[in-house]
Amino acid sequence: MGSRTRRDWTWDLFREQLRPTDRGCLEWQRTRNYAGYGRVRDGAKWAMAHRVAFRLSSGPIPKGAIICHHCDNPPCCNPEHLYAGTHQSNARDAQRRERHRKSAWGLRLPDLIDVVSLAPFADHVELARDYRITVGAVRLAAGTLRERLSDPDLLSDD
Numbered sequence: 638m639g640s641r642t643r644r645d646w647t648w649d650l651f652r653e654q655l656r657p658t659d660r661g662c663l664e665w666q667r668t669r670n671y672a673g674y675g676r677v678r679d680g681a682k683w684a685m686a687h688r689v690a691f692r693l694s695s696g697p698i699p700k701g702a703i704i705c706h707h708c709d710n711p712p713c714c715n716p717e718h719l720y721a722g723t724h725q726s727n728a729r730d731a732q733r734r735e736r737h738r739k740s741a742w743g744l745r746l747p748d749l750i751d752v753v754s755l756a757p758f759a760d761h762v763e764l765a766r767d768y769r770i771t772v773g774a775v776r777l778a779a780g781t782l783r784e785r786l787s788d789p790d791l792l793s794d795d
């Protein structure tokens with residue numbers, strides 16, 4: 638492919654994809670998911686733009702940490718607006734939003750594919766939050782689709 642999105646990002650390259658807003662946010666200008674978070678190729682897989690922004694600007698994300706927005710603006714990748722939180726600190730917020738969540742099957746196909754492909758290495762609670770679906774839906778989508786994708790009949794090219 639050789640496209641810029643597949644190479645290893647540096648903060649300078651990443652920064653070129655962001656546009657400042659009046660509120661001081663730096664918004665991801667390319668693909669976004671259902672919930673408004675930026676989606677970006679990070680090496681071989683899809684990742685959340687704000688997580689990549691945090692990593693590039695502030696270093697590795699602590700294990701189990703979720704990257705939250707002070708500004709509550711999902712596409713924002715301004716490192717000054719991002720902080721590493723915990724599930725505990727995010728729990729009340731999550732509870733409040735849980736009501737509005739949907740099943741994974743309500744997602745657009747690209748987002749569903751994201752969930753399935755990210756589920757093996759992403760934190761399911763965070764994935765659920767980022768796509769506004771329930772944690773159960775993440776597990777269900779990941780498990781069910783993986784099973785289907787491992788069906789040899791679906792894998793044959795001819």
Ligand SMILES: [Zn+2]
Pocket residue numbers: 661662663706708709710713714715718
């Ligand atoms: Zn912001």
